[in-house]
Amino acid sequence: MRRKVSQLLMLAGLLIAALPLTAQHVNMDFNDKINFSKYRTYYWQKIDMPDDIWKERAREAIDAALASKGWMRVDADGDVALVAMGATQTKTELETFYDGMGGWGWYGWGGGVATTVPVQHTEGTLIVDMFDAESKQLIWRASATDSVGKDPEHNVKKLNKAVEKMFKKFPPQPGDKKRS
Numbered sequence: 638m639r640r641k642v643s644q645l646l647m648l649a650g651l652l653i654a655a656l657p658l659t660a661q662h663v664n665m666d667f668n669d670k671i672n673f674s675k676y677r678t679y680y681w682q683k684i685d686m687p688d689d690i691w692k693e694r695a696r697e698a699i700d701a702a703l704a705s706k707g708w709m710r711v712d713a714d715g716d717v718a719l720v721a722m723g724a725t726q727t728k729t730e731l732e733t734f735y736d737g738m739g740g741w742g743w744y745g746w747g748g749g750v751a752t753t754v755p756v757q758h759t760e761g762t763l764i765v766d767m768f769d770a771e772s773k774q775l776i777w778r779a780s781a782t783d784s785v786g787k788d789p790e791h792n793v794k795k796l797n798k799a800v801e802k803m804f805k806k807f808p809p810q811p812g813d814k815k816r817s
Contacts, residue, residue: 663802672811721765727757777808
């Protein structure tokens with residue numbers, strides 16, 4: 638019985654430790670002095686992704702998000718210039734596993750062995766910037782960071798979810814608070 642409880646606690650610890658690796662982080666900021674209702678068209682100034690496949694996927698996701706907000710993509714001379722950048726990096730985190738937890742005693746848990754190992758995962762980041770085409774000033778920025786796996790279909794779903802979160806409350810309305 639004690640062994641099963643120990644195994645369940647270790648499994649729960651592993652699941653909790655894995656949560657930060659799967660959590661998607663989306664941040665958004667904007668110039669709150671800008672009236673976004675004056676913007677309706679945009680053009681791509683630059684899109685820099687790790688490869689052409691992801692470049693097209695990111696462009697399609699962002700184009701769809703902006704189209705759903707009533708914005709129209711033009712080839713040049715739009716109200717807003719878009720820049721998107723994506724990158725991946727390998728991160729190392731330390732994971733600690735406990736074995737042989739023992740039982741509860743007067744001073745806490747009984748004897749046990751803790752093993753800490755480095756665990757590597759790939760993290761992807763997408764940054765989308767909007768610039769007023771006339772003034773060239775940055776007016777809006779969003780970024781999303783998430784773990785990247787080996788399954789391209791799953792990664793595309795994560796990309797689409799991240800872009801959806803970025804543009805959920807877009808365009809900012811007068812009085813909106815900056816969000817992150």
